[in-house]
Amino acid sequence: MPKTPPQCPMDSILRLLMGPWTTYIIWVLSDQGPQRFGALKRAVPGISTRMLTERLRMLQSAGVIWREQAETIPPAVTYGLTPRGNDLRGxxxxxxxxAERWKDEGVFADDELGTV
Amino acid sequence: MPKTPPQCPMDSILRLLMGPWTTYIIWVLSDQGPQRFGALKRAVPGISTRMLTERLRMLQSAGVIWREQAETIPPAVTYGLTPRGNDLRGxxxxxxxxAERWKDEGVFADDELGTV
DNA sequence: TAAAGTAGGTACGGAAAAGTAACTACCCTT
DNA sequence: AAGGGTAGTTACTTTTCCGTACCTACTTTA
Structure with a gap:
């Protein structure tokens, strides 16, 4: 994203959450609790490993999520929302x-849903 | 974004809002009311014309914003939140x-703010 | 036995997305 | 006259992301 000085807190949080998949990841962790990397990847259909890795690093750096690494083979890393990340639950x-209201209004493409 | 079938309404709305600048644009329209293209561009520091154009088209297509074109030279196009877009106000x-809480917690980079 | 599977990544070449600069045609202001 | 304004669009360049292959050390399957 462009390097511009933040204008206000809202500008900053919007930029933080603006990156691809960010909100989605937060939602999955909020909805389903702490997740391992692979489970998280499966819960976010379409995300690539590299994107998930990068987003998680960013969110961890911002203090929105925590990361816990078990000393195991194969490696087992768990991610969860920090208290700060929990701020976003509401x-x-x-x-x-x-989203449910918009679905009823037909906002989301119906043709794909129709074929499911 | 990847073409995957929506899993649920939340998946759909997260994908809708996931694109770069989307939420930011919606916030500006929510906060400041209907805006002309140029004003909107200035209110979203760092966005390019092509991105603003593309995002606006997408949001209009989703029924989140309206677009009103005046028959003038030079062209004058105004964008605003639809009632559906207004759903996102809360x-x-x-x-x-x-955001204000996180700012107090030092989540957003302080060094840039310090130099402003 | 070899191959496949488990986990969470990383590296790389190519595709897609975004950035950048120039441009449009008209009107108004300096 | 030059410059600024309007809302874009286009062509080229740069950046980001994708898909694939690979890594480790162990277990399971054919």
Missing amino acids: VLDTLGHI | VLDTLGHI
Whole structure:
């Protein structure tokens, strides 16, 4: 993203969440609790390993998620929302209600749903 | 973004809002009301004309924003939130409060703010 | 036995997305 | 006259992301 000085807190949080898959990952962790890397990857259909890795690093760096690495073979790394990340729960809940309303309104492409 | 079948309404809305600048644009329209293209571009620091154009087309297509073109030279096009787009107001308000809290916690890079 | 599977990554070449600069045609201001 | 404004569009360049292959050390399957 472009390097511009933040204008206000809202600008900063929007830029933080703006990157691809960011909100989606947060939602999965919020909805399903702490997840291993592979489970997280499966819960976010379409995300690539490299994107998941990078997003998780960013979110961890921002203090939104925690990362716990077990000393095992094969490696087992678990990710979860920090208390700070939990701040976003309400937002995601509201978004979920809106999503259901929008679905009823036919906002999301019906043709793909129709074929499922 | 990848072409995967939506899993649920939340998946769909997250994908809709996932694209770069999307939420930012919606917030500006929510916060400041209907805007002309140029004003919108100035209100979203760092966005390019091509990205703003593309995002606006997408949001219009999704029924989140409206577009009103005046028959003038030079062209004057105004964009605003539809009633559906207004659904997101509460979410953005909440996000704003969280942003202020996170700012106090030092989540956003302080060094840039310090030099402003 | 060899191959496949498990986990969470990393490296690489290519495709896709985004950035950048120039341009449009008209009107208004300096 | 030059410059600024309007909302884009286009062509080229740069950056980002994807898909694939690979890594480790162990277990399971054919």
